[in-house]
Amino acid sequence: SMLAKAFVSILPPMTIKEILETTHLHSLQRQDYEIVRYNRPFRSPHHSASETAVTGGGTNPRPGEISLSHNGVLFFDEFPEFKRSTIESLRQPLEDGKITISRAKDSIDFPAKFILLATANPCPCGYFGTDKECTCTPHHIYSYRKKISGPIIDRIDLYANVENVEHAKLLESNHGNDTSSKVRKRVEKARAIQTQRFKIGRTNSTMHSREVKKYAQLTDTARNLLDKGASRLELSPRAYMRTLKVARTIADLDESELILDKHIAEALQYRPIYNSNL
Numbered sequence: 001s002m003l004a005k006a007f008v009s010i011l012p013p014m015t016i017k018e019i020l021e022t023t024h025l026h027s028l029q030r031q032d033y034e035i036v037r038y039n040r041p042f043r044s045p046h047h048s049a050s051e052t053a054v055t056g057g058g059t060n061p062r063p064g065e066i067s068l069s070h071n072g073v074l075f076f077d078e079f080p081e082f083k084r085s086t087i088e089s090l091r092q093p094l095e096d097g098k099i100t101i102s103r104a105k106d107s108i109d110f111p112a113k114f115i116l117l118a119t120a121n122p123c124p125c126g127y128f129g130t131d132k133e134c135t136c137t138p139h140h141i142y143s144y145r146k147k148i149s150g151p152i153i154d155r156i157d158l159y160a161n162v163e164n165v166e167h168a169k170l171l172e173s174n175h176g177n178d179t180s181s182k183v184r185k186r187v188e189k190a191r192a193i194q195t196q197r198f199k200i201g202r203t204n205s206t207m208h209s210r211e212v213k214k215y216a217q218l219t220d221t222a223r224n225l226l227d228k229g230a231s232r233l234e235l236s237p238r239a240y241m242r243t244l245k246v247a248r249t250i251a252d253l254d255e256s257e258l259i260l261d262k263h264i265a266e267a268l269q270y271r272p273i274y275n276s277n278l
Contacts, residue, residue: 003162004075004117008042009180011072011115012188015201018071021111025063025070041072041114047081055089056110061101066093067110079118080147087152090116094155097206116156120148130164154238157205157246158270190252204248212241216248218259225261229268243267 014022022037045054045065056064066074066089076082093099093112101108122128123136124144136144194203197215207215218226226247230240244259247267251259 001077001119004073004077004119005042005044006180007115007117008040008073010183010187011040012184012191014038014040014071017201022071025067025110029063029068041069042075043069043072043114044075044077047076047078049082049086051083051086051089054086055099055101057101057103061103061108063110064099066090066099066112066114069114070111072114074114074116076116076118079120080144082147084147084149087148091151091155094152118156150236153272154236154242157242159272160270186253189255190249193252193255204245204252207245207248209241212244212248216244216259217257218244218247218264219261222247222259222261222264225264226268229264233268233271235271239271243271246270 019036019038022041023035026035026037026041027033043065049065052058052064054065056062056067076087079087089099093114094116097111097113098109099112101110122130123134123141125135128134128136128141191203195201204215226240226244229235230243233239235243243264244267247259247263250263250266251257254263256263
């Protein structure tokens with residue numbers, strides 16, 4: 001949760017267009033037309049929030065948390081604790097960058113291009129696979145993990161396990177770690193490469209199939225590694241293409257025109273080995 005909240009600090013500043021979009025969306029929600037939103041949003045709805053509060057709606061449709069995180073970060077802490085219908089509502093915005101609110105008389109599209117960050121324990125009690133004894137039954141663990149469907153898993157690009165930190169290390173001062181400002185500079189440099197590539201404010205995640213074939217050029221060994229990894233991990237076609245986009249971004253951070261073996265290897269490491277590994 002602490003890492004998620006710090007994530008916004010490594011994102012590049014918003015452009016004028018993004019500032020206007022974000023300000024407009026927030027003014028619709030709060031009916032406050034004088035506050036300009038210069039900082040990227042970070043929205044963290046509680047898992048008890050209603051589906052309408054997350055997706056938007058009402059008699060006079062207003063944007064929900066999904067749209068209020070546009071150009072920023074949407075953080076779902078304890079992802080499987082959210083209602084399944086709420087989780088499934090993320091499908092369209094994660095794929096299309098917008099959400100459609102339909103009512104009897106009309107329907108409205110709200111922009112929803114955000115970075116989704118989500119955390120999940122290995123089981124309801126949180127101790128499965130750790131040094132502490134897990135008190136959950138196999139049925140509870142299965143039900144807990146099944147709340148995240150395959151289509152949602154496919155739409156999440158990066159998975160990372162966060163291990164417990166030893167108590168003795170909590171107060172250590174490690175000056176070797178990169179600061180947020182240093183990481184942001186690398187992110188800005190990679191974003192500049194993508195701006196030059198697409199000529200407009202887009203990122204690699206928005207590439208369609210034809211653009212992937214044009215811009216995500218792999219070496220022969222990198223292609224073989226990707227195909228073998230995709231077969232072993234049983235990646236769907238959507239997950240395969242998303243892995244390739246992640247590799248393109250890793251190559252941009254490395255300032256490499258071609259996608260190399262090491263870029264594919266790193267991208268594959270961010271995929272779950274199987275669906276129950278959340």
